[in-house]
Amino acid sequence: xxxxxxxxxxxxxxxxxxxxxxxxxxxxxxxxxxxxxxxxxxxxxxxxxxxxxxxxxxxxxxxxxxxxxxxxxxxxxxxxxxxxxxxxxxxxxxxxxxxxxxxxxxxxxxxxxxxxxxxxxxxxxxxxxxxxxxxxxxxxxxxxxxxxxxxxxxxxxxxxxxxxxxxxxxxxxxxxxxxxxxxxxxxxxxxxxxxxxxxxxxxxxxxxxxxxxxxxxxxxxxxxxxxxxxxxxxxxxxxxxxxxxxxxxxxxxxxxxxxxxxxxxxxxxxxxxxxxxxxxxxxxxxxxxxxxxxxxxxxxxxxxxxxxxxxxxxxxxxxxxxxxxxxxxxxxxxxxxxxxxxxxxxxxxxxxxxxxxxxx
Amino acid sequence: xxxxxxxxxxxxxxxxxxxxxxxxxxxxxxxxxxxxxxxxxxxxxxxxxxxxxxxxxxxxxxxxxxxxxxxxxxxxxxxxxxxxxxxxxxxxxxxxxxxxxxxxxxxxxxxxxxxxxxxxxxxxxxxxxxxxxxxxxxxxxxxxxxxxxxxxxxxxxxxxxxxxxxxxxxxxxxxxxxxxxxxxxxxxxxxxxxxxxxxxxxxxxxxxxxxxxxxxxxxxxxxxxxxxxxxxxxxxxxxxxxxxxxxxxxxxxxxxxxxxxxxxxxxxxxxxxxxxxxxxxxxxxxxxxxxxxxxxxxxxxxxxxxxxxxxxxxxxxxxxxxxxxxxxxxxxxxxxxxxxxxxxxxxxxxxxxxxxxxxx
Numbered sequence: 246x247x248x249x250x251x252x253x254x255x256x257x258x259x260x261x262x263x264x265x266x267x268x269x270x271x272x273x274x275x276x277x278x279x280x281x282x283x284x285x286x287x288x289x290x291x292x293x294x295x296x297x298x299x300x301x302x303x304x305x306x307x308x309x310x311x312x313x314x315x316x317x318x319x320x321x322x323x324x325x326x327x328x329x330x331x332x333x334x335x336x337x338x339x340x341x342x343x344x345x346x347x348x349x350x351x352x353x354x355x356x357x358x359x360x361x362x363x364x365x366x367x368x369x370x371x372x373x374x375x376x377x378x379x380x381x382x383x384x385x386x387x388x389x390x391x392x393x394x395x396x397x398x399x400x401x402x403x404x405x406x407x408x409x410x411x412x413x414x415x416x417x418x419x420x421x422x423x424x425x426x427x428x429x430x431x432x433x434x435x436x437x438x439x440x441x442x443x444x445x446x447x448x449x450x451x452x453x454x455x456x457x458x459x460x461x462x463x464x465x466x467x468x469x470x471x472x473x474x475x476x477x478x479x480x481x482x483x484x485x486x487x488x489x490x491x492x493x494x495x496x497x498x499x500x501x502x503x504x505x506x507x508x509x510x511x512x513x514x515x516x517x518x519x520x521x522x523x524x525x526x527x528x529x530x531x532x533x534x535x536x537x538x539x540x541x542x543x544x545x546x547x548x549x550x551x552x553x554x555x556x557x558x559x560x561x562x563x564x565x566x567x568x569x570x571x572x573x574x575x576x577x578x579x580x581x582x583x584x585x586x587x588x589x590x591x592x593x594x595x596x597x598x599x600x601x602x603x604x605x
Numbered sequence: 606x607x608x609x610x611x612x613x614x615x616x617x618x619x620x621x622x623x624x625x626x627x628x629x630x631x632x633x634x635x636x637x638x639x640x641x642x643x644x645x646x647x648x649x650x651x652x653x654x655x656x657x658x659x660x661x662x663x664x665x666x667x668x669x670x671x672x673x674x675x676x677x678x679x680x681x682x683x684x685x686x687x688x689x690x691x692x693x694x695x696x697x698x699x700x701x702x703x704x705x706x707x708x709x710x711x712x713x714x715x716x717x718x719x720x721x722x723x724x725x726x727x728x729x730x731x732x733x734x735x736x737x738x739x740x741x742x743x744x745x746x747x748x749x750x751x752x753x754x755x756x757x758x759x760x761x762x763x764x765x766x767x768x769x770x771x772x773x774x775x776x777x778x779x780x781x782x783x784x785x786x787x788x789x790x791x792x793x794x795x796x797x798x799x800x801x802x803x804x805x806x807x808x809x810x811x812x813x814x815x816x817x818x819x820x821x822x823x824x825x826x827x828x829x830x831x832x833x834x835x836x837x838x839x840x841x842x843x844x845x846x847x848x849x850x851x852x853x854x855x856x857x858x859x860x861x862x863x864x865x866x867x868x869x870x871x872x873x874x875x876x877x878x879x880x881x882x883x884x885x886x887x888x889x890x891x892x893x894x895x896x897x898x899x900x901x902x903x904x905x906x907x908x909x910x911x912x913x914x915x916x917x918x919x920x921x922x923x924x925x926x927x928x929x930x931x932x933x934x935x936x937x938x939x940x941x942x943x944x945x946x947x948x949x950x951x952x953x954x955x956x957x958x959x960x961x962x963x964x965x
Contacts, residue, residue, distance in 0.1 A: 259742055259743025259744075260743065261743045261744075261944060262743075262943065262944050263743075263744075263939075263940075263942065263943050263944070264741075264742035264743060264744045264792060264939045264942030264943065265742075265939050265940070265942075266664065266742060298653075298657075298667065298669075299653060299657060300657075301657050301665050301667075302665065306667075308669070313669065313740075313745065313949070314740055314743035314744060314745060314944060315743065316667070316740075316743060336650075337631065337635065337646070337650070341635070346631065349635070350634060350635065350638050353635065353638040353639045353643075354638040357638055357639065357640050360640065361640075
């Protein structure tokens with residue numbers, strides 16, 4: 246065995262063909278190196294083909310490109326002529342080693358933030374790509390006719406139509422009242438707006454109903470419900486894999502929460518519609534305030550929670566409606582007779598929730 | 606050049622957690638800022654550390670898998686298997702909603718079978734992948750069998766195991782273990798596995814099997830007795846006593862059942878490892894129920910006590926537990942210990958990741 250020289254280092258070597266460990270000298274040879282043992286030379290190999298495999302028992306270990314199982318482990322300090330040709334250690338993976346851990350963390354975090362923002366905007370983009378005809382078909386599949394819970398007393402329906410016309414409701418919107426004791430209103434895909442009878446009972450003036458209706462019409466106009474559906478679907482795919490829970494989606498639809506931006510846009514739409522119809526926005530503001538404060542304690546807390554969950558009420562929102570009130574002369578959204586008719590749209594005796602029929 | 610393994614322990618793990626901590630924490634950080642994508646590279650780094658600190662006879666193991674191949678394997682598995690399965694599941698829900706119960710039931714059974722097949726296939730492929738990336742003396746393991754047949758075995762043996770009131774579960778577990786290890790090899794040698802369902806193994810299984818029934822009857826008797834002794838007291842006290850009995854019974858049930866299941870699993874693992882041999886080597890696994898219990902309790906405390914962050918050390922702890930209790934006896938002739946001729950798989954354990962099951 247030759248003694249280690251200034252351009253050679255003793256290594257443990259496996260050739261990847263047999264399991265026998267050899268102890269050759271790794272020796273500089275031209276631009277590369279050879280492994281010399283008992284007069285036999287293996288190689289030459291290029292330093293560029295070496296792959297750092299970390300430390301084994303304090304000794305640096307290298308593999309060789311395209312030679313699985315081939316390795317050399319430096320069992321003594323390498324002379325500098327050789328050491329400076331050896332590849333640097335790999336720690337985190339190619340890109341991260343090249344730019345350093347902290348710059349990489351910063352870069353990844355920045356990209357992730359951009360990706361998350363992009364993903365959060367994706368639903369609205371996708372929703373706007375779905376044709377109106379598809380949305381209409383989805384809507385009519387979901388809505389049905391509500392059976393005996395549908396409210397259509399003639400005088401009430403006429404009053405509802407008057408209110409809708411004042412709020413500038415488009416012709417293709419399908420507006421209905423159902424006898425459900427929840428203070429809520431929902432917009433379904435395809436321009437179906439449903440007011441729950443609880444809302445009519447809870448409101449103290451037609452102006453309040455006008456404000457809520459205009460808000461929902463804003464959601465129709467902006468196709469927010471579709472965006473919300475797409476987001477729910479996307480989230481459930483990303484978070485839970487595809488569980489194919491159709492019932493869950495229907496449920497999610499009913500409690501669909503729109504994005505903050507969508508709510509603000511719908512409010513803006515409602516404020517404009519109220520102004521155009523010369524209906525005061527103040528009752529709507531008061532309605533929101535009542536919902537968020539006193540009324541929860543006094544009556545129908547459970548029913549109110551439904552509205553609160555899907556329509557986050559903030560004092561900002563209430564203030565926005567209140568601030569939009571101008572000096573113009575306002576007229577009530579409906580006259581007394583119409584308002585009485587609307588409240589009785591679910592039949593005589595309406596004004597009390599038909600709890601026995603609901604079964605809860 | 607025979608390697609004698611009788612004097613010292615054949616397997617030894619010499620890592621320490623302080624050295625591992627920087628790897629674990631940077632892995633966690635990078636995984637977070639990459640929204641989870643780095644997890645494949647993280648696992649690779651973790652394995653490189655664990656493998657390189659695991660000595661077998663006279664040299665350490667080497668992990669040559671890469672993060673990229675794990676990532677590609679995961680993406681491929683997701684596209685090829687998970688998305689179609691999700692769509693099938695969706696179809697199933699749609700059929701059920703339309704009242705096509707017969708078709709839906711048929712499809713459900715079909716999906717369940719495909720799922721069972723794929724789980725078996727995934728476990729097999731992951732084992733084959735891990736062996737093919739594990740080098741020792743420059744020699745790797747692997748298998749020439751692609752695992753399609755094993756998937757079929759997994760399907761029918763799991764079903765047969767669970768009929769007859771689940772009494773054949775130990776048989777199906779042991780038989781599947783034998784089947785998959787008998788298809789694996791390391792270097793020129795085939796693994797041989799001839800584990801069997803011993804009397805003590807079956808005894809422990811029967812204990813775990815019968816315990817719920819015994820406990821249920823016992824709790825019922827205790828409840829009746831206590832109920833009688835409390836009969837003179839107020840209804841409130843009786844109610845509290847009943848609730849207390851129920852809660853304690855519930856917790857006790859799972860603690861005791863978990864312990865007995867653990868005694869079965871400890872015996873199962875000792876049995877199947879002791880049936881395993883490779884070339885002239887025989888393997889043993891020495892962990893008893895108390896060892897497993899200590900592992901689980903400390904793991905639990907580690908995770909709970911650190912609010913979940915301790916999770917990053919579980920892989921380390923489990924591997925160290927595994928290596929510390931592995932033993933090998935016999936001789937390995939290095940002269941004919943040549944490179945494996947099996948075809949190395951190109952992707953990682955993707956399907957296994959997708960299904961979230963373990964390989965061993």
